[in-house]
Amino acid sequence: MINRSFWEADLLATPTDIIIIGAGITGLSAALSIKEARPDLSVAILERSEAARGASTRNAGFATFGSVSELAEDIDLTSAEMVAATVKMRWQGLQLLRSRVSDVEMNFIQEGGYEIFFKRDEYEQAEARLQEVNEVIADSVEHDAAFQVSPHKASDHFVKAHQQMLVTPLEGKIHPARMLAKLRQRVYQAGVMIHFGIEIEQINAHDRGVELRSTMQDILNCRQVLVATNGFSKQLLPELEIRPVRNQVIVTEPLQNCPPIGNIHADRGYYYARTIGDRILLGGGRPFGGTDEETNQFGLTKKLQSHLLDFLEQRFTLDTKPRIAHQWSGILGVGPAKEPIIKTVQPNVTCAVRLAGIGVAIGSIVGHQAAEHLLQQMN
Ligand SMILES: Cc1cc2nc3c(=O)[nH]c(=O)nc-3n(C[C@H](O)[C@H](O)[C@H](O)COP(=O)(O)OP(=O)(O)OC[C@H]3O[C@@H](n4cnc5c(N)ncnc54)[C@H](O)[C@@H]3O)c2cc1C
Structure with missing residues (x-):
């Protein structure tokens, strides 16, 4: 650890109106929304890594509305509303x-x-809920038939599974690191400062504002704090109903005649696959990984990595044996409901966390709603 220079320490010690902890999609989006509403306020983002290193650049890049079996399960576990x-x-x-x-x-x-679907009865159960799911979400997505029975067979997608599939035309995919880099650029343009390599370990809220302490003994002061640390939030805010979960991902070397598999989801979203050019990305398998994956520590396990490779070889029709070029993990924040937590947690401290596996789609609006919530506290 090297000491801070006077200049570095002085910059950090300058009081700021709002400090956001976490430079993932949620923190960056919140910063933009704050600046759009109140350009007069000073805003800084603190990020412990040298670049954002949680889930926002380590995900699979699906802009997803879920799958029928995932949403049907969510209706059963929570409510249609x-x-x-x-x-x-x-x-x-x-x-x-x-x-x-x-x-x-x-x-x-x-x-x-x-x-x-791996089995016919799984397909039949999902198809039986298709209309109900469509009715529940019709207003939300401004579409009466968000999910449909696919006119294609699984084999048309080079997938070895039950032949009937469900499809949603609404889903898209992105390049997550490009998305975050551009968001960061917009944040800088809006006049927000981002300090990398600052890990906050203590939040001391008081009537007039908040004092933050970093692992390098920096003390930062501001009027309001937004915690946007998702899967890492328990350390800062142990009272929150959120737990970290790791997801592992593999990406193949370029494949000869890479099959156009499309964006594939299986087992209520626990497995996901897509192409990146002539490569296949495959991730998830959390039920197979079991409690090993209930952690906020990055890391790869032999057990899950070989399970993903087996899945790739057994479930897709490939011309040649796939070789793995990239493998990584990322940390999600999950809880009993898919609903994110946006609320005041201490005086002058708001949190925007628990984005589960849907942060690409909801991250911007979670950041926006958190910004609105926080600005109301300042009035
Ligand atoms: C493998 C994987 C695949 C996924 N696939 C998809 C997908 O296809 N589609 C989808 O919608 N979602 C997906 N997700 C989920 C999605 O990536 C997340 O919901 C989203 O990125 C959460 O964004 P965030 O900004 O809230 O959190 P993060 O991106 O995790 O950002 C939090 C930031 O806070 C920083 N931080 C943590 N603690 C501190 C501290 N004490 N001090 C300072 N900084 C701190 C971290 O370094 C991190 O950069 C996936 C996630 C994973 C892991």
Whole structure:
């Protein structure tokens, strides 16, 4: 650890109106919304990594509205109203993101998403809920038939599974790191300062504002704080109902005759696959990983990596044996409901966390709503 220079320490010690902890999609989006509403306020973002290193640049890049079996399960576990509200956030979030970062800038392609099934009865159960799910989310996505029975067979997508699939034309995919880089650029243009390499370990809220302490003994003062640390939030705010979960991902070397598999979801969204040019990305498999994946530590396990490779070889029709070129993990913040938590947690401290596996779609609107919430506290 090297000491801070006087200049570095002085910059950090300068009081700011609002400090955001976490430079992922949520923190950056919140900063933009704050500056749009109140350009007069000074805003700084603190990020512990050298670049944002949570989930926002480590995900699979689906701008997803979910799958029928995932949403049907959510209806059973929570309520139709909550599912409609969360899907509306996905819809509005994606619109907001696309208004800030152009489709070209983040390689957004709306090519639809397919839900595949390993067994016939799984398909039949999902198909039986199709109409109900469509009715629940129709207003949220301004579409009466968000999900449909696919006219294609699984084998048309080079997938070895039950032949019937469900499809939504609404789903898109992006390049997550390009998206975040462009958002960051917009944030700088709005006059927001981002300090990388600052990890906050203590939040001391008081009547007039908040004092933050970093692991390098920096002390920062501001009027309001927004915590946007998602899967890492428990350390800062242990009272929150959120737990970290790791997801592992593999990407193949370029494949000879890479099959156009499309955007594939299986097992209520626990497995996901897509192409990146002539490569296949495959991720998830959390139920197989079990409690090993209930962690906020990055890392790869042999067990899950070989499971993903087996899945790739057994479930897709490939000309040659795939070789893995990239493998990584990322950390999600999950809880009993898919609903994010946006609320005041201490005087002058708001949180915007628990974006589960849908942060690409909802991150912008979660940041926006958190900004509105926080600004109301200042009035
Ligand atoms: C493998 C994987 C695949 C996924 N696939 C998809 C997908 O296809 N579609 C989709 O919509 N969603 C997907 N997700 C989920 C999505 O990526 C997240 O919901 C979203 O990125 C959350 O954004 P965030 O800004 O809230 O959190 P993050 O991106 O995690 O950002 C939080 C930031 O806070 C920083 N931080 C943490 N603690 C501190 C501290 N104490 N001090 C300072 N900084 C701190 C972290 O370094 C991090 O950069 C996936 C996630 C993973 C892991």
